[in-house]
Amino acid sequence: MKIKQDRKEIENKIRKELIAFNEKIEEIEFLHRQFNVLAVAIISKWTDYTVRVVNYEKEKEEVKKILTKSKRVTGFLNCSEAKEIYEDIKNVFFDNEYLSFQVINLRDSNKKLENRNQELLRSLIKSKQEEININKKIKECKNFAKLETELEDLKKEGIRNILLIGEESKGKSTLANVLCGSEKFHENHHGMRFKEIKVDEFDVEDGRYRVIDTAGISPDCIKNRFRESLSSDLSELTKLIERGINQVFLVIDSGSLPDNKWIEFYRLLNPVIFDDEINDYITVVRTKFPNFKNKESCNIERDLIRSKLRESGIKIPNEKIILVDNPVRDKDTRMYSQRLLRNYLKEHQDIYRPRNLNKLNEIITTGDNEIKKYYTQEESDKIIKQASKVNKVIGGEIIKIGTSTVGLITAILGLAASAASCQIM
Known part of the structure; x- marks a missing residue:
């Protein structure tokens, strides 16, 4: 207006x-x-x-x-x-x-063109910057992948291995599941036999643990698995424990300790894979013990187990005998067992590194024809003597071998490999 x-x-x-x-x-x-x-x-x-x-x-x-x-x-x-x-x-x-x-319109058009050119220039600069950032990220990803590999190596170096040893159907796989909080291990409740090595890991505040569970050991298993286990099982096991062992859990149940054949076999393996230091890292885990929350019942059971082991020449102090119960459908009891086991591991952090692993790995890689390069005559004589004892313990049906040093050493290593697949490792 x-x-x-x-x-x-x-x-x-x-x-x-x-x-x-x-x-x-x-x-x-x-x-x-x-x-x-x-x-x-x-x-x-x-x-x-x-x-x-x-x-x-x-x-x-x-x-x-x-x-x-x-x-x-x-x-x-x-x-x-x-x-x-x-x-x-x-x-x-x-x-x-x-x-x-017209002039005004042209000026406006020119202004719009100038603005558009500015926008295109900014877009070009932004695109170039994004390209630089992408190339930088690609480089970072490559570095990240390298860092991930290095991190995995560090994790492997810091991981603590737990070996489960024992006869079939004693609750090793159940114990492994309870420890790891998983269901990766097949819990054998019907007497079936599983021969392959099973591995799982779990993390706690003090680090990462690897649980190694294999099929149950028995004389039949040792005899039947000998030839097929020599290279593959022993090679797999030595790789798993190459950085050391935190604990060896000897798993038993209901007062049924491993028979004399198994104990003797385990004792004879020490010169091949382990040495006397391994005894400091063995812990007996008694499964299927419903009264494991009762201190008095546990002390009585520990004395019984220790006495039986002493008769076999294996000395285990009471504090290295754990009693647990892992019923399939009782989650609370299994969790209680898990806390008990993990607290025990937290108090036992030392690592045992078998001195013979490198030599065994070299033998597996090189083959039987090169065995003599890695053992002195004195070591060979010692292993031959051990092989003779093992042959008597198992029943003389392990394998037909020659009388040469190479043949006898191969037999002992084969037996050790069989133990790896039959739960000795």
């Missing part, structure tokens, strides 16, 4: 400026612009006509005559001549206005 009023006031000022005494405006055109207003008019002067052009400056609020004296537009012009001149000037005004709009 105010704009219309302003225009009306300006147009009135222009009208007053265009006419003099006894003159009359016949026709007028206004061209309103941002900073000024142009006006062209035909003025009647009694007997002639003239054309006048004025400019109104909005900033100064002044009206100035632009065109007042010209032979073509002043003097004695008839109406038709005045009309032609008026139309010419008006058309020039409008053409100029059109061109001004």
